[in-house]
Amino acid sequence: MKKPIAILSLAALGFLPAVPVVAADPTPPPPGGKVYELSAQNGSGQHGTVALKPRGNKTVVEIHLIGAATGVAEPAHIHEGTCDKLNPAPKYPLKSLVDGISETDVDVPISVLTAGGLAVNVHKSAEDLKDYVACGNLTKSSMSKM
Numbered sequence: 287m288k289k290p291i292a293i294l295s296l297a298a299l300g301f302l303p304a305v306p307v308v309a310a311d312p313t314p315p316p317p318g319g320k321v322y323e324l325s326a327q328n329g330s331g332q333h334g335t336v337a338l339k340p341r342g343n344k345t346v347v348e349i350h351l352i353g354a355a356t357g358v359a360e361p362a363h364i365h366e367g368t369c370d371k372l373n374p375a376p377k378y379p380l381k382s383l384v385d386g387i388s389e390t391d392v393d394v395p396i397s398v399l400t401a402g403g404l405a406v407n408v409h410k411s412a413e414d415l416k417d418y419v420a421c422g423n424l425t426k427s428s429m430s431k432m
């Protein structure tokens with residue numbers, strides 16, 4: 287038990303912050319990464335963020351939705367177009383959301399995904415693919431203000 291006492295005394299002397307560092311937000315803007323808002327569609331009440339994080343020539347795409355259905359996998363994709371006018375054919379498939387969370391390594395650099403003309407959408411279920419529950423344009427005006 288010598289170590290904790292040593293740390294405490296350092297804190298008391300002002301060498302360490304007395305207040306513990308607050309845990310990071312679930313989707314902080316990562317270095318070189320970008321976070322976009324996902325808005326609810328068709329009265330789903332599901333909204334959240336999609337974070338894009340560069341990993342070499344790939345991009346980690348992380349979706350967090352609030353109000354997502356539990357126990358139902360919600361398919362997600364990157365589509366061409368905008369949320370108002372989406373090309374229904376997925377451009378880059380993403381892993382289906384489970385309890386509102388999805389993380390996918392997409393095989394293109396972040397510069398391709400953020401160049402404009404793409405949107406992330408989430409579908410109600412594999413059976414109800416035509417029912418969109420959330421969408422976000424990968425454009426500057428849709429970037430999260432966090």
Ligand SMILES: [Cu+2]
Binds near residue numbers: 362363365376407408
């Ligand atoms: Cu889709």
